[in-house]
Amino acid sequence: MKNIIITGTSRGIGFELALQFANAGHQVLAVSRKINQELLSHKNIRCLSVDLSNEVELQQVTNFLSSSWDKIDAVVHNAGSLLLRPFSETTQHDFENIYKVNVFGVANLTRICLPYLQKGSHVVTISSMGGVQGSLKFAGLAAYSSSKGAVITLSELLAEEYKEQGISFNVLALGSVQTEMLQEAFPGYQAPLSASEMANYIYDFTLTGNKYFNGKVLPVSSTNP
Template structure:
């Protein structure tokens, strides 16, 4: 494996921090970013690390961070768009402002960073973009609808990027973790809607209860997730989509079976809409 330079957003905690640690252990160079640079102190003493303040929703700050990374290391080989947070609540319960907040980071922020990193990758005809999605990027659930919709967007963006960039020697992968044992279900990463409507107690309410019970009991190991990313980056034919965790694999199988069954049931009506 050759040494690579990784640029990771949201590297101060959770999955982002685990990826950053794995990258350094493997002998790579790292640009670790977070909204508050002081949260990256664990990486400061390593000469192979550049830590930067980065709010991905601030386009000027994104441009400055990428410029600093290129000045220090000369190139960015792997971009990991990891920065993001969740919102838990029913569709009707989620205010326009709460929707805007999560989209600004999870979708628009990812696009901000990707647009600024890509020119140098195109120039070298080499690079790798890893976009962190979720089990909720493939299948939505009660209470997670708005969050899942941001990850559905990440999936669509990555599928298009994969085809647009392949002829230029750049690969794109969307990673779909299930429930991993990080702080994602804490208030530091998960926003709960201010409004809670009693009529949704049996759907969204149950999801809120499950989220509280599952916090720090998740079955996924984030250190193994990080190792999986190192493996695909060095693979000859890396995947477009990488589900991680048995819960994600099960959710994908269930949705695929449901879609196949429903498509078969309504096939005659679907086919009837063509011009004859």
């Protein structure tokens, strides 16, 4: 059984993914600002309430790892912050808030995990089709989509930097998925995939994708958001 860290587990894809891993017998560290009570009661899940944009709060992860785990088999950077706003109204503060979660949170948590990652470990970052060069873009997502493009490049760089240690870094660029975050941004829009369906794919990719890929960006999209 493996030790898996998943962020953004209070709802949506992260919640479904944490349950899938835990129900399969894996040990899960579920990291999110809000703790889901269903996850909290699961014997294979440890929940931490952490704001990924806050470096001080991330110390909780460091403390947990030093006292509880000697290795990490996989990290799924699933947490994300989305802002739908015209660019002319998007302030530097708005950009900073989005990047603190979507980019800096990924970088900081990865740095914390590095001493526990080993040959065969897999770091999966959930990006968006909006962050992929040449893909269809949507007005109002300048901060969000550009941050999702930034973590793609970050993952490619980390794959190169840590390939000798046998640590794999890959990105899944998702299209539209029926989650609460999508509904909040685009009320009334109906995505073709549910959160649990997408979690199924991410679950399998996390466990096996590093056998075939490293430093890659895989579009996982039947439609655009």
